[in-house]
Amino acid sequence: MSWSRLLAGSTKYAVLIAFAAFYLVPFYVMILTGLKPLEDISSFEIWNMPKSLDFGSFREAWNQMDSNFWNSVRITIPGAIVSTFLGSINGYVFAKWGFRGSNWILFLFVFGMFLPGQGILIPLVWVLQFMGLYGKVNGLIMAYCIFGIPITSLLFYRYYASVPDELVDASKIDGCGFFGIYRRIILPLSGPTFAVVGVWQCTRIWNEYLMALVVLGNPARAPVTVAIKNFSSMGVIPWNLQMAAALIASVPTIAVYLLLGKLFMRGLLEGSLSG
Amino acid sequence: MQSELSVRAKSLPALLPKWLRDDRKIAILVLAPSIIAVAVFIYIFMGWTLYISFSNWDRPALDLSFAGLKNWQRLVNDPRFHIDLRNLVLFAVGYMSQCIVIGFLLAALLNERIRGEVFFRTVFLMPFAVSAVVSGTAWRWLQVPSAGINLLIANMGFENFRPLWYMHPKLGMLAITIMGAWQFSGFVMALYLAGLRAIPDELREAAVIDGAGTIALYRHVFIPMLRPVTFTAIVLTGAGSIGNFEIPSIIGTGPGFATDTLGFYMFEQTFRSSRYGLGAAVATFMLLLSIPVVLPYLISVLREEKE
Numbered sequence: 402m403s404w405s406r407l408l409a410g411s412t413k414y415a416v417l418i419a420f421a422a423f424y425l426v427p428f429y430v431m432i433l434t435g436l437k438p439l440e441d442i443s444s445f446e447i448w449n450m451p452k453s454l455d456f457g458s459f460r461e462a463w464n465q466m467d468s469n470f471w472n473s474v475r476i477t478i479p480g481a482i483v484s485t486f487l488g489s490i491n492g493y494v495f496a497k498w499g500f501r502g503s504n505w506i507l508f509l510f511v512f513g514m515f516l517p518g519q520g521i522l523i524p525l526v527w528v529l530q531f532m533g534l535y536g537k538v539n540g541l542i543m544a545y546c547i548f549g550i551p552i553t554s555l556l557f558y559r560y561y562a563s564v565p566d567e568l569v570d571a572s573k574i575d576g577c578g579f580f581g582i583y584r585r586i587i588l589p590l591s592g593p594t595f596a597v598v599g600v601w602q603c604t605r606i607w608n609e610y611l612m613a614l615v616v617l618g619n620p621a622r623a624p625v626t627v628a629i630k631n632f633s634s635m636g637v638i639p640w641n642l643q644m645a646a647a648l649i650a651s652v653p654t655i656a657v658y659l660l661l662g663k664l665f666m667r668g669l670l671e672g673s674l675s676g
Numbered sequence: 677m678q679s680e681l682s683v684r685a686k687s688l689p690a691l692l693p694k695w696l697r698d699d700r701k702i703a704i705l706v707l708a709p710s711i712i713a714v715a716v717f718i719y720i721f722m723g724w725t726l727y728i729s730f731s732n733w734d735r736p737a738l739d740l741s742f743a744g745l746k747n748w749q750r751l752v753n754d755p756r757f758h759i760d761l762r763n764l765v766l767f768a769v770g771y772m773s774q775c776i777v778i779g780f781l782l783a784a785l786l787n788e789r790i791r792g793e794v795f796f797r798t799v800f801l802m803p804f805a806v807s808a809v810v811s812g813t814a815w816r817w818l819q820v821p822s823a824g825i826n827l828l829i830a831n832m833g834f835e836n837f838r839p840l841w842y843m844h845p846k847l848g849m850l851a852i853t854i855m856g857a858w859q860f861s862g863f864v865m866a867l868y869l870a871g872l873r874a875i876p877d878e879l880r881e882a883a884v885i886d887g888a889g890t891i892a893l894y895r896h897v898f899i900p901m902l903r904p905v906t907f908t909a910i911v912l913t914g915a916g917s918i919g920n921f922e923i924p925s926i927i928g929t930g931p932g933f934a935t936d937t938l939g940f941y942m943f944e945q946t947f948r949s950s951r952y953g954l955g956a957a958v959a960t961f962m963l964l965l966s967i968p969v970v971l972p973y974l975i976s977v978l979r980e981e982k983e
Contacts, residue, residue, distance in 0.1 A: 516967075611921050655802065
């Protein structure tokens with residue numbers, strides 16, 4: 402009996418450890434390869450430890466993509482702030498000032514969110530060209546703000562719907578109007594949700610690739626995801642640079658994930674409508 | 677103090693024109709820009725894409741003259757489109773099953789009061805925090821047929837087993853499913869884990885008292901109760917399969933388009949070859965394919981929330 406229990410217990414851990422290895426191996430190989438100089442890069446030595454610590458690849462990758470990294474920062478921060486704020490005010494309207502058909506509007510918001518981005522790309526480029534924003538950082542920020550509205554509105558709606566209506570009604574009796582209630586009742590309760598939505602939007606925008614490639618394909622203006630692609634399209638593949646670049650591009654989102662994992666998790670569960 | 681605040685709150689509406697003093701109207705007005713933005717940038721754009729798919733626009737210069745079904749005929753007769761459809765099926769089957777099976781298995785294991793649960797959970801979900809572009813880049817290196825993982829396999833003594841991974845002329849897509857599942861199975865794990873944690877302990881205890889073993893417990897209690905989570909996972913991975921774009925963009929379309937996808941085909945036709953009409957037809961096809969996947973799910977969620 403105790404033997405079979407021991408066996409079952411160790412099988413559990415063996416499976417968990419095997420999968421942990423599966424999830425970690427790509428990170429491990431990225432670090433390992435990024436620490437080798439180009440002359441030591443051979444696909445046959447992929448598993449070998451570097452002969453000595455060499456940060457040359459990281460330095461070189463950073464030199465080639467630092468402007469892309471800062472572009473990503475410049476795109477992500479305003480995109481996340483604006484779309485989060487819009488989501489908050491929209492969620493407040495949907496949850497506390499619902500009008501005839503407002504449920505349908507929210508439904509259409511969410512429905513649009515699940516459809517493939519390819520469906521809107523051609524008109525998007527056309528409209529951005531028309532507005533003089535095509536190929537510009539501001540054009541991509543605007544796109545992220547608009548396409549972020551459905552998810553952020555949904556996340557805030559689901560939270561505000563759980564705020565008791567009595568609170569809102571009580572402050573209506575006190576003479577508060579639409580903005581008064583938002584500022585005095587809703588906003589002070591929203592801190593954690595702002596954090597969840599903000600983290601979610603930062604991650605999504607930072608990692609976005611399709612729209613960035615179409616709107617900002619120009620290597621100098623492109624965000625990091627597109628820069629990684631440009632590293633992999635070179636004639637002879639400089640694996641060390643590519644791995645270093647991929648790792649550099651992942652550092653901000655992994656740091657956010659490790660430091661704010663709980664917020665990340667909540668955004669994930671709420672956003673998939675199963676929180 | 678309280679009354680002072682409410683006086684100030686009153687003063688703002690008092691400054692507004694009369695028709696704006698109604699809070700319900702203010703609410704609609706506040707929402708209006710978002711409604712317009714979503715209506716234009718999502719729904720009108722989709723309709724526009726549909727329209728372009730019936731146009732003659734197949735060069736850089738804009739040409740919206742009506743072409744009838746020309747682009748659709750071209751699409752249906754394009755061998756690459758047929759390969760992409762086959763690839764979609766291959767990808768969906770491999771990706772969805774891996775995500776759901778691995779996600780469920782890991783959640784079930786983590787639910788067993790495991791030591792180091794936080795560590796495992798953190799590791800399992802970490803790939804989800806990085807871009808799909810990073811996944812493609814790292815796995816492309818790992819799946820180099822002459823080395824990479826195959827070296828490990830050879831070192832374990834299976835020297836004759838050398839899969840071509842994404843270079844396989846027929847099944848390359850299955851190698852891509854590993855890259856996708858690497859990123860998304862942790863997400864599915866998180867969904868299942870939350871679902872399992874929401875099942876009351878009494879239920880488990882009652883089943884155990886009734887003599888149910890672990891397998892019976894899962895078969896007759898947990899799996900049926902987790903049906904909504906499974907539904908969510910199927911829809912999310914299904915929608916993800918249709919939109920798949922990043923990985924072929926990084927590793928290429930492979931021999932004979934073995935790792936091509938509809939999303940990448942649309943991108944190339946439109947933005948590399950300026951065949952906007954054909955690209956719009958592919959995009960419209962992708963939209964039409966997504967609707968039956970997403971719609972039943974949203975309707976069921978909506979019905980549940982109303983209850």
